[in-house]
Amino acid sequence: MTVSRALKTPERVSADTLQRVRDAVARTGYVSNGLAGGLRSARTLLVAALVPALRSHLYDATIESLGAALAADGYHLLLGQTEHSPQQEEDLVRAVLGRRPDGIVITGVRHSKGTRALLLASGIPVVELNDWTPTPIDMLVGFSHEQMGRDACGYLADKGHRRLAVIATDNERSQRRTESFVAAAKARRLTTPPVHVLSASTLHGGGRAGLAALLEHGPIDAVYCGSDMVALGVLTEARARGIEVPGTLAVLGSGDLDFAASTSPSLSSVRVDFARVGTLAARCITDRVAGNDGADTLVDVGFTIVERESA
């Protein structure tokens, strides 16, 4: 008991005792067993984060800042990939809950009934990420994909572009963005935008191929791309074809990645502050664990359209 105190609350132990404990720890290489501690105290200082996949690079900034913010409070991050499969997500949630994390961060707001039930029953803080719903499982840090698609369309239309097009990626949230982009175009009585969906992981090459495919169906004035890398591919293909950007073709990317500002022409992009998403998610959980209930538990981080040369 005294050793436990010396290590966890050194101020509650005499200087002499503390020294003797530390000497012994150094001499023996003792490392406290967190499993036993967690079992007894019901606090593990563990937070699990579940993302669809790392390879999309969509979650890098979020995971980086989430991990860093948690580490600052002594928490560790357990990372799981659901591979966009609801079943795999549910299995992973179950397995991860077995480790009794102090909180869980999970991408999206559309989960299987089983996943919701498990999460609700666990009683731990849950933060859903990067989507929007008025009825989250618990807390939510995200933004509306419908609004994003609509605003992207509005931005391009307001610039005077009539013949719009979309190059999207193959997942549920991207699909909702695209649908709302198309709906917004219809509402403005524009030509129905043709949509090219990329299934592959080669984003830049997909952007090149996507523009080529879209042009076969007729001329277009502007393309909305699901990622900046795709937009960069579009820029490259346009240059290869002698199409002027933004003169003849406007290009709008997503993500505002580091290179967007320094390409030529520089890339206009829909920006989400993903690092902030991670930091906020971490705070949601640490605050709740610390007993500060209430507060902002539904945060819309929003997005901004960063205007540069390409659109």
Added chain:
Amino acid sequence: MTVSRALKTPERVSADTLQRVRDAVARTGYVSNGLAGGLRSARTLLVAALVPALRSHLYDATIESLGAALAADGYHLLLGQTEHSPQQEEDLVRAVLGRRPDGIVITGVRHSKGTRALLLASGIPVVELNDWTPTPIDMLVGFSHEQMGRDACGYLADKGHRRLAVIATDNERSQRRTESFVAAAKARRLTTPPVHVLSASTLHGGGRAGLAALLEHGPIDAVYCGSDMVALGVLTEARARGIEVPGTLAVLGSGDLDFAASTSPSLSSVRVDFARVGTLAARCITDRVAGNDGADTLVDVGFTIVERESA
């Protein structure tokens, strides 16, 4: 005890018992407590991975495949960021060992004495990553940065380029690559290559600025870049200045990222199979846990120089 068997080794329980257990689990929402199980059995199905930082994107592919390969065997991945600080690395190792992981994966081969001691004393499988030494702590999956710098220089020199230059990033391994590039150039009696070191995180912009800075010191024939994104920035800056690539300036990137094949001109790049690094590291640990000692515990994954248009 019967419940434990039903869940972990269903084949050793009667069909009737199994059914009753499963019914009860479903009815009550029972999730087995992995802390208690790990405490008793001394197996946690947890593997920790420590990387300098995620924001460099250098470890994305490795972590992705490491996590996926581990998940296939029922393991979970605990992710920690050391921020390039040996002290932070040591603290993190200590904290993580407290969770009694079944294995640990750690980037690099240069660690503090304390880190080595902790790892050695832990008795668990340790895999060091993405560097090379004849004397690893335990197992090693990596490659030689010295050889990479040397070969990059050889590649460019063999193409007939005399005035070489380097744009490197600001970390220890990159520095060793650069030093061996410069040494190789000297050995070939070429002009000592000027080196531009990027401290920032904006890789593409850094590439543009880096080329501009190098050109102020005089003309160059070829640039070796520490990342493909930097190389892409160099390509952009060269185009803006009317410098022909590869005619006047050859550009060699690193990483062979997805866009390298479809830029214009396409990018020659030093490629490392980072996904394989992750898969191999996972296997090192799962094999060892399963009792299959020996085998390949020092794997040189090597690298290849992918020849495309830019060099």
Added chain:
DNA sequence: GTGAAAGCGCTAACAC
């Protein structure tokens, strides 16, 4: 195929 006993290494709770 099932069950009883014991203990993994901590910390909450309570003495003193």
Added chain:
DNA sequence: GTGTTAGCGCTTTCAC
């Protein structure tokens, strides 16, 4: 400021 007791929820071991 330090110590005693008990128990967190599993799984190892042994018995039947």
